[in-house]
Amino acid sequence: MIAESVHMSQETVREETLDNIVEDVRRDFPILTQTINGEPLVYLDNAATSQKPRSVIDRVCSYYEEHHSNVHRGVHSLSQRATEMYEAARETVRGFIGAASTAEIVFTRGTTEALNLVAQSYARPRLGSDSEILVTMMEHHSNIVPWQILSGQTGAKVVVTPIHEDGTLDLDAFEQLLGDKTCIVAVAYISNSLGTINPVEHIIERSHARDIPVVIDGAQAVPHMPVHVGELDCDFFAFSGHKMFGPTGIGVLYGKETLLDAMPPYQGGGDMIESVSFSGTTFNKLPHKFEAGTPNIAGTIGLGAAVDYIQNVGYDFIQKHEARLLTTALSKLSELESIRFIGQAAERASVISFLLGDSHPYDVGSVLDKMGIAVRTGHHCTQPLMDHYQIPGTVRASFAFYNTIEEIDRLCSALRKAASLLQ
Amino acid sequence: MDTEKEELYQALILDHDQAPRHFHRLDPFSHTAEAYNPLCGDRYTIYLDLNSHIIRQISFEGYGCAISKASASMMTSMLSGASFESALALFSSFRTALLIENPPSDDSLGDLITLTGVISAPTRIKCALLAWEAACTAIQGASRHAITPETTN
Numbered sequence: 001m002i003a004e005s006v007h008m009s010q011e012t013v014r015e016e017t018l019d020n021i022v023e024d025v026r027r028d029f030p031i032l033t034q035t036i037n038g039e040p041l042v043y044l045d046n047a048a049t050s051q052k053p054r055s056v057i058d059r060v061c062s063y064y065e066e067h068h069s070n071v072h073r074g075v076h077s078l079s080q081r082a083t084e085m086y087e088a089a090r091e092t093v094r095g096f097i098g099a100a101s102t103a104e105i106v107f108t109r110g111t112t113e114a115l116n117l118v119a120q121s122y123a124r125p126r127l128g129s130d131s132e133i134l135v136t137m138m139e140h141h142s143n144i145v146p147w148q149i150l151s152g153q154t155g156a157k158v159v160v161t162p163i164h165e166d167g168t169l170d171l172d173a174f175e176q177l178l179g180d181k182t183c184i185v186a187v188a189y190i191s192n193s194l195g196t197i198n199p200v201e202h203i204i205e206r207s208h209a210r211d212i213p214v215v216i217d218g219a220q221a222v223p224h225m226p227v228h229v230g231e232l233d234c235d236f237f238a239f240s241g242h243k244m245f246g247p248t249g250i251g252v253l254y255g256k257e258t259l260l261d262a263m264p265p266y267q268g269g270g271d272m273i274e275s276v277s278f279s280g281t282t283f284n285k286l287p288h289k290f291e292a293g294t295p296n297i298a299g300t301i302g303l304g305a306a307v308d309y310i311q312n313v314g315y316d317f318i319q320k321h322e323a324r325l326l327t328t329a330l331s332k333l334s335e336l337e338s339i340r341f342i343g344q345a346a347e348r349a350s351v352i353s354f355l356l357g358d359s360h361p362y363d364v365g366s367v368l369d370k371m372g373i374a375v376r377t378g379h380h381c382t383q384p385l386m387d388h389y390q391i392p393g394t395v396r397a398s399f400a401f402y403n404t405i406e407e408i409d410r411l412c413s414a415l416r417k418a419a420s421l422l423q
Numbered sequence: 424m425d426t427e428k429e430e431l432y433q434a435l436i437l438d439h440d441q442a443p444r445h446f447h448r449l450d451p452f453s454h455t456a457e458a459y460n461p462l463c464g465d466r467y468t469i470y471l472d473l474n475s476h477i478i479r480q481i482s483f484e485g486y487g488c489a490i491s492k493a494s495a496s497m498m499t500s501m502l503s504g505a506s507f508e509s510a511l512a513l514f515s516s517f518r519t520a521l522l523i524e525n526p527p528s529d530d531s532l533g534d535l536i537t538l539t540g541v542i543s544a545p546t547r548i549k550c551a552l553l554a555w556e557a558a559c560t561a562i563q564g565a566s567r568h569a570i571t572p573e574t575t576n
Contacts, residue, residue, distance in 0.1 A: 362463050362490075
């Protein structure tokens with residue numbers, strides 16, 4: 001268990017202690033001890049989904065074994081207990097991202113649903129046929145398609161901020177594209193394909209100077225860096241539980257209370273209403289107005305456990321160790337003759353996309369899999385970005401704080417074997 | 424590990440990947456078929472020169488992974504001069520060999536047997552079948568067309 005020793009060392013994590021902490025942390029993740037195709041698993045697909053610590057798994061299990069009931073419903077004790085646990089998780093998440101009030105924390109199925117909610121409930125009533133939605137070239141499909149659907153419904157136009165060759169946003173172009181017609185800006189904090197950390201503070205400041213609201217896709221940010229929505233001053237912020245060591249099927253939409261309050265519900269059903277009659281229905285107060293039906297109670301409670309876990313491990317350790325992983329991986333991978341990096345931003349998370357000579361990413365991925373190494377291959381749900389680079393996809397190694405320097409060596413050695421086999 | 428690795432990427436597969444056979448546009452051709460997998464970006468055009476029941480010539484162009492390219496290359500080698508009936512029967516045998524566990528041994532598969540190693544990687548079966556599905560759809564279309572009274576008179 002990571003326990004207190006990790007917590008105590010948070011403020012002064014030294015280089016030499018990082019390896020010891022990683023060793024402790026790895027013991028919290030039961031899945032990491034297995035072998036794949038006869039080799040110890042090297043899990044480098046964290047940008048797709050991260051693994052779960054024992055504390056998250058246990059919290060979900062104990063919820064089902066000891067506390068399960070429906071929330072916000074019954075007068076019986078079990079229901080009250082489940083409700084308390086569910087709402088306690090909301091308070092945990094509020095503190096985690098620095099929101100002013102739990103009214104601003106809406107639980108969703110994930111980032112995708114959160115972004116769709118913003119598109120349909122916030123943007124749709126406000127957009128006209130001459131409106132523009134400003135996104136970027138490096139968005140995940142989940143921050144493109146909801147806006148395209150909205151475009152089909154309203155006639156509004158999706159405008160794309162271009163990127164530089166190194167995978168950073170063209171901020172001059174952004175400035176020019178931000179215009180009188182722009183109704184909303186939607187941008188990823190961190191690119192899931194390139195690892196680029198976008199200057200969201202700058203984007204928010206420039207957008208707000210024109211009274212344009214900003215929605216941040218924060219799915220790739222929360223596993224790697226502390227986020228404070230109050231300080232960012234973003235209008236909406238979406239993220240997923242499963243990419244931050246929590247369960248699948250649970251995510252969060254943060255929205256400023258005044259904005260959420262003025263928005264119509266996204267879905268209708270139980271829990272989101274105050275009273276229903278056939279002559280008319282009044283809606284529940286925030287955040288329940290946006291949580292129709294029985295929610296993912298276990299997932300929410302598991303998400304709370306994931307937040308507790310991250311806070312216990314500490315972003316200080318996470319950022320120092322991941323920075324070391326990134327630097328080491330980039331340096332060692334650079335030694336491979338045929339490697340070509342896709343995206344080379346100076347400000348980036350521990351996500352590395354590359355191609356190996358002319359080898360197809362799927363072939364490289366299959367060879368690595370035979371050696372127990374899990375990487376993602378393909379377009380990573382960013383087809384427009386791949387088209388921009390004129391490639392069908394990449395091999396992507398994405399690191400979490402439980403990855404080790406030794407695993408980078410295994411990746412490099414496996415890539416050498418793949419290159420000699422395939423080329 | 425090495426054994427399994429070789430099962431997926433046998434030398435013959437890599438040879439077809441690096442030196443694909445019939446890898447050019449056909450001139451003249453009677454039919455083309457597009458094979459595209461949006462998930463991985465693999466995209467081939469298959470050219471066919473068909474008469475009423477025979478594949479006179481077949482070739483392909485495009486880009487894809489070693490498995491899909493080797494499979495397309497082997498397909499063009501095996502189907503040149505084949506009757507529609509035997510081509511479709513071979514496609515059916517190949518698909519069976521990829522999709523079912525412990526398929527009965529089938530000599531008709533020839534070099535295609537090297538591709539059945541992809542069964543250990545289920546996500547790659549689509550790669551092995553990509554060009555075949557497109558080509559055989561075109562052949563089936565031509566076959567149906569050939570037996571209609573208008574075209575067989």
